[in-house]
Amino acid sequence: MGKRKGMTYLRSGVVGLEGLSSWGQFLYWVKKTIKDHPEVKTEIGLYASVIRIAPNLGIALSTDGVGTKLLVAELMKKYDTIGIDCIAMNVNDIICVGARPVAMLDYIALQDATQPYLAEVGKGLYAGAVESRISIPGGEIAQLREMIKGIEEGKGFDLAGCAVGLVDPNKLIVGEGIKEGDPIIGLASSGLHSNGYTLARKVLLGNFKINQRIKELGRTVGEELLEPTRIYVRPAMAMLDQKIKVKAFLHITGDGFRNLRRVRSKVGFLLDNLPEPPPVFKLIQKVGRVSNEEMANTFNMGIGFCVVVSEKDAAKVLKVCKRHKVPAQVIGRAVKDAEKKIIIPSMQVVGKADKFYPI
Amino acid sequence: MGKRKGMTYLRSGVVGLEGLSSWGQFLYWVKKTIKDHPEVKTEIGLYASVIRIAPNLGIALSTDGVGTKLLVAELMKKYDTIGIDCIAMNVNDIICVGARPVAMLDYIALQDATQPYLAEVGKGLYAGAVESRISIPGGEIAQLREMIKGIEEGKGFDLAGCAVGLVDPNKLIVGEGIKEGDPIIGLASSGLHSNGYTLARKVLLGNFKINQRIKELGRTVGEELLEPTRIYVRPAMAMLDQKIKVKAFLHITGDGFRNLRRVRSKVGFLLDNLPEPPPVFKLIQKVGRVSNEEMANTFNMGIGFCVVVSEKDAAKVLKVCKRHKVPAQVIGRAVKDAEKKIIIPSMQVVGKADKFYPI
Numbered sequence: 001m002g003k004r005k006g007m008t009y010l011r012s013g014v015v016g017l018e019g020l021s022s023w024g025q026f027l028y029w030v031k032k033t034i035k036d037h038p039e040v041k042t043e044i045g046l047y048a049s050v051i052r053i054a055p056n057l058g059i060a061l062s063t064d065g066v067g068t069k070l071l072v073a074e075l076m077k078k079y080d081t082i083g084i085d086c087i088a089m090n091v092n093d094i095i096c097v098g099a100r101p102v103a104m105l106d107y108i109a110l111q112d113a114t115q116p117y118l119a120e121v122g123k124g125l126y127a128g129a130v131e132s133r134i135s136i137p138g139g140e141i142a143q144l145r146e147m148i149k150g151i152e153e154g155k156g157f158d159l160a161g162c163a164v165g166l167v168d169p170n171k172l173i174v175g176e177g178i179k180e181g182d183p184i185i186g187l188a189s190s191g192l193h194s195n196g197y198t199l200a201r202k203v204l205l206g207n208f209k210i211n212q213r214i215k216e217l218g219r220t221v222g223e224e225l226l227e228p229t230r231i232y233v234r235p236a237m238a239m240l241d242q243k244i245k246v247k248a249f250l251h252i253t254g255d256g257f258r259n260l261r262r263v264r265s266k267v268g269f270l271l272d273n274l275p276e277p278p279p280v281f282k283l284i285q286k287v288g289r290v291s292n293e294e295m296a297n298t299f300n301m302g303i304g305f306c307v308v309v310s311e312k313d314a315a316k317v318l319k320v321c322k323r324h325k326v327p328a329q330v331i332g333r334a335v336k337d338a339e340k341k342i343i344i345p346s347m348q349v350v351g352k353a354d355k356f357y358p359i
Numbered sequence: 360m361g362k363r364k365g366m367t368y369l370r371s372g373v374v375g376l377e378g379l380s381s382w383g384q385f386l387y388w389v390k391k392t393i394k395d396h397p398e399v400k401t402e403i404g405l406y407a408s409v410i411r412i413a414p415n416l417g418i419a420l421s422t423d424g425v426g427t428k429l430l431v432a433e434l435m436k437k438y439d440t441i442g443i444d445c446i447a448m449n450v451n452d453i454i455c456v457g458a459r460p461v462a463m464l465d466y467i468a469l470q471d472a473t474q475p476y477l478a479e480v481g482k483g484l485y486a487g488a489v490e491s492r493i494s495i496p497g498g499e500i501a502q503l504r505e506m507i508k509g510i511e512e513g514k515g516f517d518l519a520g521c522a523v524g525l526v527d528p529n530k531l532i533v534g535e536g537i538k539e540g541d542p543i544i545g546l547a548s549s550g551l552h553s554n555g556y557t558l559a560r561k562v563l564l565g566n567f568k569i570n571q572r573i574k575e576l577g578r579t580v581g582e583e584l585l586e587p588t589r590i591y592v593r594p595a596m597a598m599l600d601q602k603i604k605v606k607a608f609l610h611i612t613g614d615g616f617r618n619l620r621r622v623r624s625k626v627g628f629l630l631d632n633l634p635e636p637p638p639v640f641k642l643i644q645k646v647g648r649v650s651n652e653e654m655a656n657t658f659n660m661g662i663g664f665c666v667v668v669s670e671k672d673a674a675k676v677l678k679v680c681k682r683h684k685v686p687a688q689v690i691g692r693a694v695k696d697a698e699k700k701i702i703i704p705s706m707q708v709v710g711k712a713d714k715f716y717p718i
Contacts (some may be wrong), residue, residue: 022477023500029481030465030495037494039461049496051462053525059418063464063499063521071505103399103410105422106389107466107519118381122388135396136389137408140422140519141382146430147517149508158506160466160499162422162521166412 041169046262047096047251050169058169060099064089065107065160068197072225074150075210079117081228082159083124084131085194088229090163091132092251092305095236098173099165101132106139110157111148113141121159124228132233134163175248175263175308178334182247183314184260184269186331187235187321189304191227191280195254196298200225200280203288216279224280232305235324239307244316248308252300258351260306261340268337271344273330278302292347296356301347303331400528405621406455406610409528417528419458423448424466424519427556431584433509434569438476440587441518442483443490444553447588449522450491451610451664454595457532458524460491465498469516470507472500480518483587491592493522534607534622534667537693541606542673543619543628545690546594546680548663550586550639554613555657559584559639562647575638583639591664594683598666603675607667611659617710619665620699627696630703632689637661651706655715660706662690 027044034040041050041058048062066085073082083106091101106125108118118141129136150156192200208214210222217224232251239246248263260269281302285295295301307317314330321328335343342351349356386403393399400409400417407421425444432441442465450460465484467477477500488495509515551559567573569581576583591610598605607622619628640661644654654660666676673689680687694702701710708715 022475023472025478026481026500029478029485030498032485033488033493033495037462037496040494040496042496044497046497049462049464051494051496051523053418053461054413054416057413057416059412059523061462061464061497061521061523063466063497065466065468065499065501065503067501068503068505102412103396103408103420105408105420105521107422107424107521109424109468109517109519113382116381119384119388122385126388126391129392134392135399135410136392137396137399137401137410138403138405138420138422139389140424141385142424142426142519144424144427144517146427146510147508147515149506151505156506158468158503158517160468160501160519162420162464162466164410164418164420164523 041172042097046174047093048099048165050097050167050172052169056168056170058167060094060097060165060167061162062090062093063160063162064093065158066194068201069194070157070159071151072201072222074152074155076222076226078226079120080123081226083121084128084228086159086161087125087128087132088231089194090161091134091231091233094163094165095233096249096251097167098171098240098246098249099167100237101134101163101165101233103135103137104161104163106136107160107162108141108157109144109148110141111145111150112154113143115155128231131231173246173249175265178247178263178265178267178308180267180334180336182308182310182334183330184332184334185307185314185317185328186274186303187232187305188327189300189302190230191224191278193229193300193304195300199298200284203284203290207287214283216283230304235320235326238320238324239317242316242320244309244313246307246309250306252304252306256296256299256301257342257344258356260342261351263308266338266340267334268339268341268343269332270335271332271342273332274344274346275302275329293349293356293358296344296347296349296351308334400531401456405533406452407458407524409456409526409531411528415527415529417526419453419456419524419526420521421449421452422519422521423452424517425553427560428553429516429518430510431560431581433511433514435581435585437585438479439482440585442480442485443487443587445518445520446484446487446491447590448553449520450493450590450592453522453524454592455532455608455610456526457530457599457605457608458526459596460493460522460524460592462494462496463520463522465495466519466521467500467516468503468507469500470504470509471513472502474514487590490590532605532608534624537606537622537624537626537667539626539693539695540670541667541693542670542689543691543693544666544673544676544687545633545662546591546664547686548659548661549589550583550637552588552659552663554659558657559643562643562649566646573642575642589663594679594685597679597683598676601675601679603668603672605666605668609665611663611665615655615658615660616701616703617715619701622667625697625699626693627698627700627702628691629694630691630701632691633703633705634661634688652708652715652717655703655706655708655710667693
């Protein structure tokens with residue numbers, strides 16, 4: 001617990017952007033574009049950007065890609081679910097501001113358009129679109145042989161998307177009004193989702209064959225790694241349709257539970273009732289000798305989406321989840337904390353502004 | 360003229376997507392997502408997708424990347440203008456349906472986020488955003504070391520964007536109502552813009568050093584190749600603001616003047632008054648021994664944007680262009696033609712459904 005040995009996400013090849021000066025300068029320029037545009041209702045760092053286009057109407061925008069999970073698809077020669085991940089990573093962000101997803105454009109950059117996998121990618125995009133109730137009215141396929149690579153020469157590709165949703169800009173959900181003691185409900189993830197794959201691949205594919213059946217997982221490593229990201233659009237929209245007063249929707253992505261710090265309220269969270277982590281997380285930690293704080297920094301640990309409400313609304317949220325067959329439970333509570341720390345007693349870690357630390 | 364020797368875009372490494380079965384299947388799935396969404400007001404193949412979100416309000420969406428022009432930036436170690444290209448390629452598409460650009464999200468996939476070029480990319484994005492009067496309210500930077508490559512290991516990156524605009528869905532500009540004899544006004548490009556770089560690089564960088572000064576160009580090869588794409592938002596919006604009845608706005612991109620076939624009207628175009636092609640196009644053709652039809656298939660030949668109006672409105676369009684300091688002239692006329700052919704007498708080529716052919 002709390003040991004600093006083993007592999008860290010940093011050492012496995014992904015560097016945090018925040019500390020970099022060129023990244024800071026990049027942000028300076030991008031933020032400068034917002035200054036003269038009062039219609040932009042969100043600051044950089046929220047899950048989605050909201051632009052007011054009429055007094056009671058705003059559009060929410062978000063862009064994200066599938067990342068190195070695509071390399072797993074290539075290894076498995078199975079391309080029919082990564083489209084689901086592409087939709088999921090985008091629409092799960094869009095709903096976090098309280099917007100209803102409407103459409104997504106896909107962006108595919110590839111080495112060789114004659115590869116047969118494109119059809120399979122389309123199949124997954126369709127499945128994700130149906131689940132999210134959105135259309136894919138357009139997109140771009142760019143042939144960039146010299147800029148893209150994969151594992152096998154010619155088979156490399158990148159898949160990203162840009163989603164748009166609609167929201168009343170006067171009713172944005174940005175984590176305001178959260179009070180000490182408010183429950184946070186965690187909705188189960190389907191697995192790793194589409195984050196932490198640099199570490200997950202390094203550990204799992206460094207120690208097992210991709211088609212190796214693992215008892216703890218009940219399937220092969222590749223199957224586990226390719227499990228599509230769960231889409232939370234239907235339960236989240238059902239909560240809004242039922243007028244449940246949602247204080248925060250939080251998609252648990254790259255930084256794990258540090259995503260909870262995105263709430264505007266000056267509160268921390270004590271996550272003292274997390275479910276047992278699913279087998280894939282335990283396996284990665286054991287095999288890779290990964291520290292608890294590194295696990296917390298990198299993975300969703302079994303919870304892919306969180307909802308913060310008042311105590312009186314918790315049961316309603318849980319009921320919606322049950323109806324939509326998404327395992328959910330109260331995983332903790334908001335606590336008074338100007339530093340917005342995320343405390344996970346079961347992992348003996350505390351999440352601060354930059355990362356998780358051992359308690 | 361019309362010879363089939365020399366280099367073709369196909370042989371230089373880029374394959375047309377239309378003929379591919381996996382691409383056809385991909386499109387099948389994507390189109391299927393639109394079927395249950397009557398709010399989608401556009402078919403696949405227009406410059407932008409339009410979604411009606413209120414009786415008189417629609418959002419236009421488009422996504423595009425800078426492509427292999429990025430490799431020129433890497434070679435030149437000059438990254439402060441490719442952001443302009445990224446904005447241009449997207450907003451120039453958005454305006455083609457008559458929409459006013461509002462915002463763009465950037466998507467950057469890169470090998471190594473510690474490279475200093477990010478700041479420069481931001482500078483260009485800012486310049487493009489100011490010129491287009493849009494904000495960049497968000498975006499994504501994905502570190503994908505194993506999926507991206509450049510010329511030098513570690514310096515590879517991809518830069519794309521997704522733009523959104525607003526438009527009255529009852530007043531979409533989709534090339535309807537074009538009559539025989541209607542003039543087509545061509546607005547000058549600034550050079551190659553961001554299309555045809557696989558061929559342009561192969562020819563120019565295969566025959567010259569990147570920092571070699573070329574008399575015809577009045578500058579180095581690299582400087583010419585990096586010239587930022589012209590943004591047509593201001594003149595195009597001025598035309599709409601002046602209530603000029605624009606029948607078609609056409610961004611001249613990947614397929615050159617075959618883009619004119621995107622009009623919904625069953626007309627062809629006779630381009631019998633094109634200006635002399637700028638020096639870079641002549642140089643590529645001469646040095647690469649590129650056929651006329653291949654040039655027409657690949658490049659904008661000096662015209663980056665076209666406007667189709669009634670005869671009586673042509674002078675107004677030209678006046679707006681003059682005020683915005685964009686060289687423009689009537690380059691031809693619509694002709695009765697159910698096959699929608701694009702005829703360029705000066706190049707002795709005719710553009711059909713799949714490509715340009717020698718006349």
